[in-house]
Amino acid sequence: MLIKRSENWQESENSVTSETVYLNRRRLLAGVAVAGAAALAPSVFAQRDRVLKPLTATPTSFKLDESPTPEDAITQYNNYYEFGTGKGDPADNAWRLKPAPWSVKVDGLVDKPGTYALEDLVDFNALEDRIYRLRCVEAWSMIVPWVGIPLASVLKKIEPQSGAKYVAFETLADRDQMPGLRWPVLDWPYTEGLRMDEAMNDLAFLAVGLYGKELPNQNGAPLRLVVPWKYGFKSIKSIVRISLTDTQPATSWNISAPREYGFYSNVNPDVDHPRWSQSRERRIGEFGRRKTAKFNGYGDLVAGMYAGMDLSKNY
Amino acid sequence: MTSILPSISSKKLRRFGKPLVFALMLIPAAWLVWNWWLAFAYQPNGLGFNPQEESNRFTGDWTLRFLLLSLSITPLSKLIQSPKPLLFRRMIGLFAFFYVTLHITSYVWLDMLFDWAELWADVLKRIYITIGFTAFLMLIPLAITSTSGWVKRLGAKRWQRLHKLVYVIGLLGVIHFIMMRKGFQIEPLVYALILASLLAFRAHKYWLRQRRLAS
Numbered sequence: 001m002l003i004k005r006s007e008n009w010q011e012s013e014n015s016v017t018s019e020t021v022y023l024n025r026r027r028l029l030a031g032v033a034v035a036g037a038a039a040l041a042p043s044v045f046a047q048r049d050r051v052l053k054p055l056t057a058t059p060t061s062f063k064l065d066e067s068p069t070p071e072d073a074i075t076q077y078n079n080y081y082e083f084g085t086g087k088g089d090p091a092d093n094a095w096r097l098k099p100a101p102w103s104v105k106v107d108g109l110v111d112k113p114g115t116y117a118l119e120d121l122v123d124f125n126a127l128e129d130r131i132y133r134l135r136c137v138e139a140w141s142m143i144v145p146w147v148g149i150p151l152a153s154v155l156k157k158i159e160p161q162s163g164a165k166y167v168a169f170e171t172l173a174d175r176d177q178m179p180g181l182r183w184p185v186l187d188w189p190y191t192e193g194l195r196m197d198e199a200m201n202d203l204a205f206l207a208v209g210l211y212g213k214e215l216p217n218q219n220g221a222p223l224r225l226v227v228p229w230k231y232g233f234k235s236i237k238s239i240v241r242i243s244l245t246d247t248q249p250a251t252s253w254n255i256s257a258p259r260e261y262g263f264y265s266n267v268n269p270d271v272d273h274p275r276w277s278q279s280r281e282r283r284i285g286e287f288g289r290r291k292t293a294k295f296n297g298y299g300d301l302v303a304g305m306y307a308g309m310d311l312s313k314n315y
Numbered sequence: 316m317t318s319i320l321p322s323i324s325s326k327k328l329r330r331f332g333k334p335l336v337f338a339l340m341l342i343p344a345a346w347l348v349w350n351w352w353l354a355f356a357y358q359p360n361g362l363g364f365n366p367q368e369e370s371n372r373f374t375g376d377w378t379l380r381f382l383l384l385s386l387s388i389t390p391l392s393k394l395i396q397s398p399k400p401l402l403f404r405r406m407i408g409l410f411a412f413f414y415v416t417l418h419i420t421s422y423v424w425l426d427m428l429f430d431w432a433e434l435w436a437d438v439l440k441r442i443y444i445t446i447g448f449t450a451f452l453m454l455i456p457l458a459i460t461s462t463s464g465w466v467k468r469l470g471a472k473r474w475q476r477l478h479k480l481v482y483v484i485g486l487l488g489v490i491h492f493i494m495m496r497k498g499f500q501i502e503p504l505v506y507a508l509i510l511a512s513l514l515a516f517r518a519h520k521y522w523l524r525q526r527r528l529a530s
Binding site for chain 1: 363364365367368428433436437440441442443494495496497498499500501502
């Protein structure tokens with residue numbers, strides 16, 4: 001018989017401070033200290049220490065053998081220019097974003113246009129876990145465990161008309177919540193787009209969560225696109241509008257530098273960014289660089305959509 | 316500073332001021348080496364999740380800062396009507412060279428891991444790297460001829476003409492910085508604005524001299 005003696009430094013699992021209490025310890029202390037000023041204080045603290053609720057999701061076949069990038073790297077090394085151009089700026093500034101309540105305007109060539117509450121657009125009972133590679137156009141990459149639903153399921157809900165050929169997306173642009181908007185780094189609001197077949201592809205995903213919890217603000221809360229065979233900037237964050245169109249929508253980086261960022265922006269080691277090579281990438285957490293795979297390794301699922309296209313012209 | 320500096324004797328500035336400024340300008344390099352040391356020992360460090368990117372940017376930033384600082388010494392000396400700031404000019408210029416050497420070391424060694432084929436392709440194909448590399452090459456003769464011996468060997472006039480290259484180097488450095496950023500960003504433009512005002516000071520001086528010569 002195994003007799004387990006517990007040392008006095010060993011703590012049982014149920015004595016662990018809950019994450020909610022841990023994250024809110026400052027608020028709890030502050031609550032005691034400034035009970036009088038409580039009318040104003042809680043709302044401020046509530047935003048700064050947003051507690052990410054766990055999400056229930058079912059695993060799917062979209063898994064990788066590689067282990068995910070650590071959560072602190074995914075949530076503290078971000079490109080989200082609405083909160084500043086430094087990699088740490090989004091984690092520092094995104095607490096200003098109010099992810100709930102959230103609504104998405106749906107318009108254009110759809111049979112069910114309107115303003116949808118997030119919960120009406122996304123079925124939170126049908127969430128899936130998906131582990132995807134993320135390849136940034138700046139030649140670094142991560143492995144990210146997302147939680148969300150296929151984009152196709154949302155498109156089905158809003159009923160695209162037969163003339164719809166493209167899906168356009170728009171990010172929130174609110175100066176009060178996004179300090180980065182004060183300078184025109186890009187032509188705000190941030191916009192992105194997909195061809196209809198790309199949007200209906202099995203890989204195209206709308207994420208509402210990360211690492212089993214709600215999306216942190218700096219990762220694009222509460223709703224973002226994830227298209228892992230394209231460079232990261234195509235995966236637009238904090239979506240407030242989805243429009244279906246018959247013409248190719250304008251996209252922010254393409255407007256900013258058409259020679260450098262095309263509409264498709266598929267990951268392609270053979271087509272360099274004019275200012276740097278795309279043949280290799282640094283996986284965050286690794287020292288050297290590894291070879292970049294065409295379509296970020298998802299060629300089996302997506303290459304067919306680009307058959308016959310000159311990818312060096314349609315970059 | 317503008318009021319204190321002229322009251323300190325040149326001797327004191329040489330003996331205490333220069334070692335102090337020297338030590339101050341070493342701080343960023345010391346921070347960088349210390350944090351790489353920690354990174355290699357798998358310790359928490361200040362270089363973040365992409366240490367190569369951070370170290371390339373950090374050394375580039377400090378190169379530009381010291382370059383602009385060296386270019387502001389002459390205007391400062393005119394402004395406070397004292398030649399004393401000139402005591403520090405060579406040292407600051409050499410520090411700019413020191414930091415650009417760290418910049419290139421960071422890129423060639425820590426980032427590209429001595430992949431010479433890829434590096435050469437970068438220098439030839441990426442215009443912003445071509446521009447940055449050109450600026451580095453131009454800085455080499457200035458660093459070599461920074462000694463008093465070389466001033467004598469070249470003659471003050473020729474030496475001065477050679478060292479006017481620093482204006483071109485400053486320009487290339489700032490262009491390199493602007494081109495490296497994505498989108499329309501404010502930070503490189505601040506550097507550009509400072510450089511523009513420092514160059515405008517020279518242009519104004521030149522124009523005044525031309526007018527004097529003409530009359």
